[in-house]
Amino acid sequence: MENNTLYCFIGAGSVAEAIISGIIREGKAAPGEIAVINRQNRDRLQSLIQRFQIRCPEEEKVETIRNARNLILAVKPKDMADALRQWGSAIHSGQRVISVVAGLSTSWIEERLAPGTTVIRAMPNTSSMVGRSATALCPGRHAGEKDLEEARRTFDAIGSTVTVEEQHMDTVTGLSGSGPAYIYYMVEALEQAGITQGLDQQIVRQLTLQTLVGAAHMLLETGEAPAELRKKVTSPGGTTMAALETLDSHQFQQALIHAVSRAKERSKELGEAWNTPSVRT
Numbered sequence: 671m672e673n674n675t676l677y678c679f680i681g682a683g684s685v686a687e688a689i690i691s692g693i694i695r696e697g698k699a700a701p702g703e704i705a706v707i708n709r710q711n712r713d714r715l716q717s718l719i720q721r722f723q724i725r726c727p728e729e730e731k732v733e734t735i736r737n738a739r740n741l742i743l744a745v746k747p748k749d750m751a752d753a754l755r756q757w758g759s760a761i762h763s764g765q766r767v768i769s770v771v772a773g774l775s776t777s778w779i780e781e782r783l784a785p786g787t788t789v790i791r792a793m794p795n796t797s798s799m800v801g802r803s804a805t806a807l808c809p810g811r812h813a814g815e816k817d818l819e820e821a822r823r824t825f826d827a828i829g830s831t832v833t834v835e836e837q838h839m840d841t842v843t844g845l846s847g848s849g850p851a852y853i854y855y856m857v858e859a860l861e862q863a864g865i866t867q868g869l870d871q872q873i874v875r876q877l878t879l880q881t882l883v884g885a886a887h888m889l890l891e892t893g894e895a896p897a898e899l900r901k902k903v904t905s906p907g908g909t910t911m912a913a914l915e916t917l918d919s920h921q922f923q924q925a926l927i928h929a930v931s932r933a934k935e936r937s938k939e940l941g942e943a944w945n946t947p948s949v950r951t
C-alpha cells in the first residue's frame with residue numbers, strides 16, 4: 671500500500687474533526703494524506719469523507735495504521751485500552767504517536783505499545799477547527815526534540831502551542847482543554863440576559879460576540895493585565911461597578927477557579943479509572 675498517510679486518526683469524534691479541519695485549512699496536509707479509523711459508525715465516517723475528502727479505509731485499516739507517519743489517538747479515555755488492544759500491534763517504533771486523550775499518561779500509553787515507540791501527549795481544544803486552538807504538549811520518554819518540534823509544527827498550524835511538564839497536563843486540560851465550554855457558557859448567559867431584557871436575538875448575538883472578540887484583542891494587542899483593562903471599563907459608581915459587585919456577590923471568580931480545579935481533578939480521575947494493567951500481546 672502506498673505510504674502517503676501523514677496523519678492517521680484513531681477515533682473520529684469532535685476533537686478529531688476539529689484537528690482535521692484545522693490541518694486541512696492551514697495546508698498542513700492534503701485531504702488524501704489524512705486517514706481516519708473509527709469504531710463502527712459508518713454515517714459519521716461518510717460525513718467526514720463528504721466534508722473533507724479524507725480517507726476512511728474500510729478494509730485496510732491495519733495497513734493504514736502501520737504506514738502512517740503520525741498516529742493521533744482521539745478516543746474517549748474509557749475506550750483507550752480497547753483501542754490500543756485492537757490497533758496497538760500495528761503501531762511500531764518508527765512512528766510518532768500523539769495522544770489527545772484526557773487523563774492518560776505517556777507512560778500508560780507506552781506500556782501498551784512496542785518498546786521504544788515515540789509518544790507525545792497533546793491537549794488541544796475544539797478551536798482547532800478555526801485555527802485557534804490553545805494546545806499544550808509534553809513528550810514521552812522516547813520522544814526526542816525533533817519529534818516534539820514536529821508535533822509543535824502540527825499544532826502550531828491549528829493555533830498556538832506550549833510545552834509543559836507532564837505533571838501539569840491535568841491542569842491544562844481543566845484550563846484550556848475544557849476552557850472553550852466555559853466561554854460558551856458565559857456567552858449563553860449574556861445572550862439570555864440581552865434577550866430577556868427585550869433585545870432582538872440577532873442584535874444580541876452581534877453585540878455579545880463583538881464584545882468577546884474585542885476584549886480578546888485588547889488583551890492580546892495591548893499586553894495589559896486583565897485587571898487593568900477591567901479598571902478602565904469600570905467608572906466609579908457606574909454601571910460596570912454595579913455589575914461586578916453583583917458578580918462578586920455570586921462568587922463568580924471563585925466559581926471559575928473551582929471549576930478549573932474540579933476539571934483538573936476529573937482529568938486525574940479519568941487517568942486513574944482506566945489505570946488497569948496493560949495486556950500487550
Ligand SMILES: NC(=O)C1=CN([C@@H]2O[C@H](COP(=O)(O)OP(=O)(O)OC[C@H]3O[C@@H](n4cnc5c(N)ncnc54)[C@H](O)[C@@H]3O)[C@@H](O)[C@H]2O)C=CC1
Pocket residue numbers: 680681682683684685686707708709710711714744745746747749752753754756770771772793794795796847848
Ligand atoms: N472534545 C474536546 O473538546 C476535547 C477532547 N479531548 C480528548 O479527545 C478524546 C476524544 O474526544 P471527543 O472527540 O470529544 O470524543 P468522541 O466520543 O466525540 O469521539 C471518540 C471517537 O472514538 C471512536 N472510537 C472508540 N473506540 C474506538 C476504537 N477502538 N477504534 C477506533 N475508534 C474508536 C468512537 O466511535 C468515537 O467516534 C477524548 O479522550 C478527550 O479527552 C481533548 C481535547 C479537547
Ligand SMILES: O=C(O)[C@@H]1CCC=N1
Pocket residue numbers: 772843847848
Ligand atoms: O470534556 C472532556 O473530558 C474533554 C477533555 C477536554 C475537553 N473535553
